[in-house]
Amino acid sequence: MRVHFIAIGGSAMHNLALALHAKGYHVTGSDDTIFDPSKTRLEKKGLLPEAFGWFPEKISNSLDAVILGMHAKADNPELLKAKELDLTIYSYPEFLYQQAKHKTRVVIGGSHGKTTITSMILHVMHYHDREVDYMVGAQLEGFETMVRLTEDADFMVLEGDEYLSSPIDRRPKFHLYKPNIALLSGIAWDHINVFPTYENYVEQFDIFVNEITNGGAIVYNQEDPEVKKVVEGSPNPIKKYPYKTPAYQVENGTTLLQSPEGLMPVEIFGKHNLNNLEGARWICQLMGIDADDFYEAIASFSGASKRLEKLAESATSVAYKDFAHSPSKVMATTRAVKDQYPDRQLLACLELHTYSSLNPEFLYEYNSALDAADTAVVFYSPHAVEIKKLQPISEEQIAKAFQRDDLVIFTDPSKFKEYLFSQNMENKSLLLMSSGNYGGLDFEAVKSLF
Known part of the structure; x- marks a missing residue:
């Protein structure tokens, strides 16, 4: 399959390009500028554009799909050419959904904590050699890329961002994934340039919960009043699993988590991170990891990049x-x-x-x-x-x-x-x-x- 990326240099976009290259796709791309680490990583795999800029001649009927990044503008010359040729154009989340539509999709949403919770889940799966596909918003220790796509994995774990999908698709990204299993960590007004009122912002999470597939499940932070209201007020006939911050204590700069085996030292700290951990535990349980295996793995989780x-x-x-x-x-x-x-x-x-x-x-x-x-x-x-x-x-x-x-x-x-x-x-x-x-x-x- 031949895929072209418009704005290939973005953090998410270049990781998707690398994942598709690893899957055997023929990948090309363009961007007006690309910085490290994207530049070096694309160059290493032979995917760095020969010159920066937009080149409509790169767009032809030989392409199976064009993936459009948020960095591009609606009048991008390559995008206009793709429209003229009536090519299939995907936003980043639309393409991820196409890759995952026959898998069990696990989507982690919320104004805060979603990168950390997704990272915790992937850490636990990696620790126990469970192969899953994924997309996460931070570089993780032990993971080569932020995106993994295979034919064989049963699950795909997706960080569900509420920001817009592309310059020509104004839907929030997490509306497009249609989760089988979802998590909602918290709701606190953000992205005021896109969602000018608090009510408009909260509405996006209502839609997210209602997009969960029939017979699906949501794990939600019951300590967040708005989350509780959104989830418990949703008419969607899904299973609903509330969670709250587990018992813990701090001694001499070390956080000790209450586990079934007693107090257990963990590398992360802060009430919000312990709350995130409990949400991750519930999701892992729904993915087949029992409590003992979860605690064994999470003890060595040191955090997502740029998060504390x-x-x-x-x-x-x-x-x-x-x-x-x-x-x-x-x-x-x-x-x-x-x-x-x-x-x-x-x-x-x-x-x-x-x-x-x-x-x-x-x-x-x-x-x-x-x-x-x-x-x-x-x-x-x-x-x-x-x-x-x-x-x-x-x-x-x-x-x-x-x-x-x-x-x-x-x-x-x-x-x-x-x-x-x-x-x-x-x-x-x-x-x-x-x-x-x-x-x-x-x-x-x-x-x-x-």
């Missing part, structure tokens, strides 16, 4: 970086680090980087998000606000939104770096939260502080 990832540690201090950017994730992550090291001062830094976080109306959702930190720092780039064509925001607006009189605010990357490297990290925990990089912060250099 330990940067450095000394005898009296530690540094983590985390992908957290939405208010609920920021609050949960900050609280997790403070609870894990209660006797240390917590310096929590947050970069406002996404469309939602830089929107003046949405800013107020961050009220109390950094309250667990002893010192709270917010960094944002006025230039990024300009590029995203958003209304300007002031430092006063940010201070008011977070409701902290002592909030430290930076707009200059060099001044933020100077502040960070001037700190005495003795008896401190440092938490760096962002989906960006603070205007070019060298995370490797941060390690020198510890």
